[in-house]
Amino acid sequence: MAKVLVLYKKPKNAEAFDKHYASVHIPLAKKIPGLKKYDISTGGVGAPTGPSEVHLVATLYFDSMEALQAGLASSEGKAAAGDLANFADGGAELYFFDTKDV
């Protein structure tokens, strides 16, 4: 499947981030056309040396890169992307790629 992978770095206020993410961002993102599955990290995000600088990892799954690109280009996709500025004040890395099982 094709994935949108989002690594949200530690925000200034984790409680406010989590509240906005759950109550505003998830409902917006779930409206993106072509979205097949959506999961987020729960609990801490670890690294080999201990806790990481990442607060939350989100993965949105689409059937293909074409569906992913169409979804992000839609008004719903733009609304979800535009919402990042409202809560992701620690920064966020976004990656887009297709995958295959190995």
Add this chain to the structure above:
Amino acid sequence: MAKVLVLYKKPKNAEAFDKHYASVHIPLAKKIPGLKKYDISTGGVGAPTGPSEVHLVATLYFDSMEALQAGLASSEGKAAAGDLANFADGGAELYFFDTKDV
């Protein structure tokens, strides 16, 4: 599911990286006890501004964080982790976390 997420940054020699990854690293990683699914990016890894600095994204899935930790702590897990030094010369970010569907 619990995930090991690996972001491999651009290596010095992409062809050599890809050859080692396919012929050595995947077989090693697939031996990790408790591994339920393993996918890798295919084609380029994009970012909002264009191509990203990431060469390959790998995700290894386990039933739980306990299974993930036991898998990484096993001799097979240590062998796979130890192999990174043999090919990931651009660096790699590793993250460990549980997930939930939203």
